[in-house]
Amino acid sequence: MEQINITIAGPRGRMGKEAVQLVKDTEHFTLISVIDHKKEAELDVPVYTDIEECFQDEAPHVLIDLTTPEVGYHHTKTALEYGVRPVVGTTGFSRDELEELKELAESKSLGCIIAPNFAIGAVLMMKFSQMAAKYFDDVEIIELHHDRKLDAPSGTAVKTAEMIREVRQSKEQGHPDEKETHSGARGANVDGMHIHSVRLPGLIAHQQVMLGAEGQTLTIRHDSFHRGSFMSGVKVSVDTVMKLDTLVYGLENILD
Ligand SMILES: NC(=O)C1=CN([C@@H]2O[C@H](COP(=O)(O)OP(=O)(O)OC[C@H]3O[C@@H](n4cnc5c(N)ncnc54)[C@H](O)[C@@H]3O)[C@@H](O)[C@H]2O)C=CC1
Numbered sequence: 001m002e003q004i005n006i007t008i009a010g011p012r013g014r015m016g017k018e019a020v021q022l023v024k025d026t027e028h029f030t031l032i033s034v035i036d037h038k039k040e041a042e043l044d045v046p047v048y049t050d051i052e053e054c055f056q057d058e059a060p061h062v063l064i065d066l067t068t069p070e071v072g073y074h075h076t077k078t079a080l081e082y083g084v085r086p087v088v089g090t091t092g093f094s095r096d097e098l099e100e101l102k103e104l105a106e107s108k109s110l111g112c113i114i115a116p117n118f119a120i121g122a123v124l125m126m127k128f129s130q131m132a133a134k135y136f137d138d139v140e141i142i143e144l145h146h147d148r149k150l151d152a153p154s155g156t157a158v159k160t161a162e163m164i165r166e167v168r169q170s171k172e173q174g175h176p177d178e179k180e181t182h183s184g185a186r187g188a189n190v191d192g193m194h195i196h197s198v199r200l201p202g203l204i205a206h207q208q209v210m211l212g213a214e215g216q217t218l219t220i221r222h223d224s225f226h227r228g229s230f231m232s233g234v235k236v237s238v239d240t241v242m243k244l245d246t247l248v249y250g251l252e253n254i255l256d
């Protein structure tokens, strides 16, 4: 199998630590450097605080980014400019940012994968919700995460709403005269669908999609109890990004 040289951004984070372990445990992956905002990462590879400096010194095949929305966007753009293929788990990118990165990837004929959720169960939960939304017009998304999470709604919830929007007629849900007596009670409104974000210590990453119709509800739920749940998706993304010449948004687009 072709050897893939990898740089990881965010190696000391909750996801970054798992990704470092994945790369070390995978025979055809080699960790050649990391990018952190501090020089303190205790790893046996060079630690860079500046991505351009990293790419001037090293030529990884793939950048795995698990940082924060602003940093992740800058890293993805810089990687593409330097001919490095990004695999991005970082969430919170805007639609405009995704469009701009897609254009850049295509102009360079480079693969780039941005996956709001690498867990296969979460991808199936999104697909099943999309299937169900063909038959149920009313949908509420409840995402539940640990209280260290920076972005709300989660990338997974936004992606779920986008996938459902592809198959359902736009609909403003709830009573036409409903009023929030406490601001935010009805959550975020995406094309009439509502997204509710729960943040609690003890949680990892969970999402429940509730669909309702007369006399019945359907609930589709996924739970990640450990960040190891995301790693098979990271692995398949690294292998796949080497064969792509465009940006793919969402793991569902690369799985058979
Ligand atoms: N796609 C997926 O399946 C998943 C995505 N995520 C996303 O991954 C991202 C990271 O999540 P966590 O690991 O939980 O966060 P975390 O806060 O534990 O880790 C983020 C890391 O980024 C580092 N960082 C910040 N600024 C940096 C910079 N300028 N250069 C390099 N590193 C920098 C921080 O030091 C920290 O170690 C989030 O956006 C989260 O939503 C999280 C879990 C699964």
Ligand SMILES: O=C(O)C1=N[C@H](C(=O)O)C[C@H](O)C1
Pocket (backbone or CB within 6 Å): 091, 116, 117, 118, 145, 149, 150, 153, 154, 155, 156, 157, 204, 205, 206
């Ligand atoms: O921050 C997290 O933890 C997670 N972020 C991703 C998201 O925003 O959807 C994926 C997963 O839910 C965990």
